[in-house]
Amino acid sequence: MQLGLALPTFGPDAHPDGILRVSRTAEDLGYDSLWTGDRVLAPRVPSAPYPSGDGKMPRAYENHMDPLVALTFAASHTTRVRLGTSTLNGLWLPPLMLARSLTTLDVLSEGRLVVGLGLGWMPDEYTAVSVPWKGRGARLDETLDVLEGYWSGDVFAHEGPLFTVPETVVGLEPHQRPGPPVLLAAFTPVGLRRIGRRLGGWLPVAMPLPHLMGMWDTIRREAEEAERDPADLRMALRVNPGLTESETDAGRMPGAGTLGQFIDYARAAAEAGVHELFVDFGQTPATLEERIDLAGRFIEGVRRG
Known part of the structure; x- marks a missing residue:
């Protein structure tokens, strides 16, 4: 099982030094991938509860970076780790512009991009970017159509219920052929x-x-x-550890527990057949130094098993 680490693109460590430290540490420690998330809004009174824990959106989301720009910055300071989004809201940009941005990052990183898409949970963000909340599934399907078409050849056109792209020459080809892998966060x-x-x-x-x-x-x-x-499909499992000082009972895992309990969970996931697991230590109160220390202890513990 491959292991990944979330970049600090939310909260107080979302700054150049934070991304540099975590990116370089990940490569030095032997992590396989780096991941970013996506937020555009932090409303004081959200219209929908956060979909985990006590329903309150983490305060770290009040400071949020653009995920693709952050990954591009990380790409320029690394050589090996793959670069993933968990998740990028694929509906907040016109699909042609999304295709251009994703292809550019795949080219600049020399084929290290993993496109992880999601639909989000908060209608307020859709309102803020002037995209309808209703009909998200159909919009996603047509967005995927545009991505596939953009990556399929030298000439591309699209006409659908939501988007029209006049016939155009596409000279920008992704490094990965036919395109970077596209994964989806979905549970229905x-x-x-x-x-x-x-x-x-x-x-x-x-x-x-x-x-x-x-x-x-x-x-x-x-x-x-x-x-x-x-067999061609791949699973990349996100873990947001709520770290505790003492062991929790089995009913609270994998939501909250000690670092050792999360190491055991990762080992069990590998045995179950999970292809990749990435951990976000920004989901628990920790300084940048503590976050780096946890990353080292986590990978050492999992690999030792």
Whole structure:
């Protein structure tokens, strides 16, 4: 199982030195990937509760960087680690501009981009970027159509219910062919079906492993029904550890526990067949130095197992 680390693109460590330190530390320690998230708004009174914990959005999200710009900065100071988004809201940009940005990053990083898309949870953000909240699934499908078309050849055009792209020459080709892998964060039956039938893989969040692997089986079955090879799909599991000083009971994991408990969870995930697991130590109160120390102890613990 490969291991990844979240970049500090939220909160007090979201600054050049923070990204530099974590990026270089990740490569030095042997991590395989770096990941960023996506926010455009931090409303004082959100219209919908945060979808975990006590329903309150983490205060760290009040300071948020552009995920693709941050990954480009990280790419320029690293040589090996892959660069992923978990998740990039794929509906906040016109799909042609999204395609250009993603392709540019894949070219500049020499093929290290992993595109992780999501639909978000807060209608306020859609209001802020003038994108309708209703009809997100259809908008995502057409966005995927544009990405696939943009990456498919030298000439591209698209005409759909939501977007029209006049025929154009596309000289900017991604480093990865036919394009960077596209993974989706989804948990509904429709979302799991979409992953199995047309995407490169799944971006789940940490949950009890039997439930996780049951959903993964659903995705694999959908791939088989669509006459795709399930072995080509990849799962990259996000873990947001709520670290505690003493061990918690099994019912609180993988939401809260000691570093040792999260190391054990990662080892069990590897045994269950998870392809990649990445951890975001920015989800728990920690200084930049503590975050780097935790990253070192975590990978050492998992690899030792």
